[in-house]
């Protein structure tokens with residue numbers, strides 16, 4: 429645990445030190461759970477967004493994008509169920525006065541049991557070596573089975589109680605499990621209450637005529653209310669999808685873990701409109717497609733798993749999370765939800781406008797069902813960033829900090845370094861920068877010894893360093909150094925563009941899907 433916390437602290441401080449993420453309003457002591465993306469962070473974030481957009485919109489003939497407004501008519505949130513049901517169950521500790529999400533306290537308790545399972549697996553791996561069969565072990569070892577059963581029983585009871593709005597039972601569960609406040613160690617809890625997560629604001633000049641609005645808590649509703657506009661103007665045929673990326677806002681009770689849970693964040697969502705009755709098939713299809721997208725980035729297959737929901741959101745008939753192994757354990761990265769016709773039917777009811785699709789093949793109208801994929805851009809940023817940050821022991825006994833970002837996502841693709849600041853080398857290096865910057869973000873760096881510059885670029889996540897030296901003057905060649913292997917090779921200046929393109933081209937990465 430301490431090791432995990434240590435690693436996470438390093439991630440946060442590295443993000444600041446290397447210009448990726450800053451605390452918002454830092455000079456005024458910051459705002460809790462609000463962050464700013466810095467000069468490198470904004471590029472990484474943009475590259476992740478583009479990677480998603482390309483895969484979802486550009487590569488699918490039947491998916492188009494929109495960019496709807498953050499402010500929307502307040503009735504939308506009544507229709508969608510957010511006014512009445514977008515709540516988190518909260519509980520206060522009477523001694524520490526700290527507020528918690530009741531479900532998170534219970535989930536954290538289960539995560540501790542899971543740590544015990546992992547310890548058993550580790551021990552057995554050591555004992556049995558190469559002959560160890562993990563799948564067999566976790567399905568037969570009595571201790572592991574006992575732990576797993578305990579987790580399943582707790583989560584299932586919590587899911588049922590939350591679904592029934594039986595908040596008294598959620599409190600009982602916390603008491604029965606003897607969960608203590610992580611801050612004070614006290615078990616002196618208030619009752620569990622529901623807390624609405626939407627931020628309110630006002631539209632209008634005078635106090636009397638102002639209209640109450642909400643900052644959108646998800647981008648999805650902007651897609652639903654535009655469904656018919658897009659379908660008609662784009663002459664879209666079912667099945668088809670509408671995608672959008674944009675800000676969402678939630679007044680999170682437990683806002684912690686850096687950019688994992690923020691109050692202002694960005695989502696990348698896609699609603700896929702389908703024929704009623706086909707939702708199971710599309711649910712499986714999108715689970716597979718989205719997992720492949722994640723795997724194409726090479727962050728490691730073992731770092732992902734599906735987690736099916738026990739407690740379904742008010743709009744869903746099936747839901748799963750793609751969880752990622754963050755420095756603090758497996759947590760939700762993306763949600764895939766079978767939303768039925770809930771949203772469109774609700775908007776029909778509340779707006780009084782028909783939101784139906786006429787199916788020419790079937791010769792009838794119906795309200796389409798919807799399959800949603802929804803991923804937090806900031807969470808994806810954290811997944812990529814934390815997974816990429818490594819400390820490596822080198823052969824000479826020193827260590828290096830390297831940010832092994834997938835090259836396709838790295839903010840700067842190459843750093844161009846003159847070996848020395850004289851003999852005409854800077855001029856050649858600057859010419860290379862001028863030439864490459866039409867195609868890639870590149871940086872020029874001449875300060876400090878070249879070894880230090882390599883280390884700086886390693887920590888910055890730059891996949892290639894290109895060094896101009898005295899041989900360059902003779903034969904127009906440079907050395908290219910690869911961040912991850914530290915290997916170097918001599919290449920012609922005229923070949924640089926193609927070499928870099930090969931490594932950073934979105935197509936080459938997405939083809940791995």
Ligand code: GAP
Pocket residue numbers: 645646647648678680687688689690691693694695697760761762763800802803804805806807
């Ligand atoms: N439209 C469906 C929807 O919003 P969700 O599971 O509440 O579903 C989808 O959110 C994704 O948005 C999550 O998987 C997560 O990646 C991201 N997300 C949700 N709340 C967040 C928060 N407070 N901070 C950062 N990302 C968040």
